Amino acid sequence: MKLSYLLIASLLVITFATCKHEPSYKITGNIIDTTTKPTLVNDSICFNTQILPLIKASCAQTGCHDAITREEGIVLDSYNGIKALGTRDLMKYINLSYGKVMPPLPQPRLDAASKALLNKWIGEGAKNRICTPTVCDTVNVKYTTHIAPIMNIYCKGCHNTSNAGGAVNLDNYTSTKTCTTTGKMICTITTNGCAIMPKGGPSLSKCDIRKIQIWAATDCPQ
Ligand code: HEC
Known part of the structure; x- marks a missing residue:
């Protein structure tokens, strides 16, 4: 009798010990454990406004993963293209610092904020969540608070020290200001006779264009 209780008890212990909750990807230094699926958390990231423009500017420029070059058959200019690559591979390329690191040199690495955003999006299940901004914040428009975030998502991937289209x-205050005061910035984002930017479109939102116009009109505060 006692022996059978003991047997049931130990079976229960084993069952519970091996029954794991689905953990998130583990990143330890250079090693990512991609054998497990990421945990789903709240939906907070918007694919159309935060993820696609960032991936397009960093990975889908000419000569890389755009629809024409299709480097290694990978096209990263749409949700389906990104999903086809697979979020596990995307995770590896953006997080590891050895082997096949993306974007490849001499392209700059993705900065910490961009990596964190992509990782968070993947953690939320890499969804095609579409957001329409309702309020446009045009109060006290400054480079650090209003302009740099737009440049980082939509422009920096093609306009930086090692890849200056x-x-x-457009990866720092001084050169972004110069581009704006010469009139080139506004001309390109308002499709006013210049090369149309972001190259490969779609154009910036009315709100972002408005912010840049206000910034230009107020002498580009830092
Ligand atoms: C996918 C790559 C890519 C993205 C994203 C991109 N650009 Fe460009 N940009 C280029 C290339 C390449 C050129 C050179 C001209 C050309 O090939 O059309 C250029 C040229 C320019 C020029 C110079 C135009 C001229 O007439 O001299 C400006 C200004 C500019 N871009 C601003 C921007 C801004 C602002 C953004 C973000 C809203 C942006 N670009 C996003 C690739 C890009």
């Missing part, structure tokens, strides 16, 4: 660098 059209000899334009």
Whole structure:
């Protein structure tokens, strides 16, 4: 009798010990455990406004994963293209610092904020969540609070020190200001006779264009 109780008890212990909740990807230094699926958390990331423009500017420029070059058959200019690559592979490329690191040199690495955003989106299940901004914050428009975030998502991938499309660098205050005061910035984002930016579109939202116009009109405060 006692022996059978003991047997049942130990079976229960074993069952519970091996029954794991689905853990999130584990990132330890350079090692990502991609054998498990990420945990789903709240939906907070918008695919259309936060993820697609970032991936397009960092990965889908000419010569890389755009619809024309299709490097290694991978096209990262749409939700389906990104999903086809698979979020596990995306995780590996953006997080590891050895082997096949993306974007490849001499392209700059994704900055910590962009990586965190992509990881969070993947953690939320890499959904095609579409958001329409309702309020446009045009109060006290400054480079750090209003302009840099737009440049980081929509422009920096093609306009940085090692990859300055059209000899334009948009990864710091000084050169972004220069681009704006010469009138080139507004001209390109309002499709006013210049090369249309972001290259490969779609154009910036009315709200973002408005912020940049206000910034230009108020002498580009930092
Ligand atoms: C996918 C890559 C890519 C993205 C994203 C991109 N650009 Fe460009 N940009 C280029 C290339 C390449 C050129 C050079 C001209 C050309 O090929 O059309 C250029 C040229 C320019 C020029 C110079 C135009 C001229 O007439 O001299 C400006 C200004 C500019 N971009 C601003 C921006 C801004 C602002 C954004 C973000 C809203 C942006 N670009 C996003 C690739 C890009």
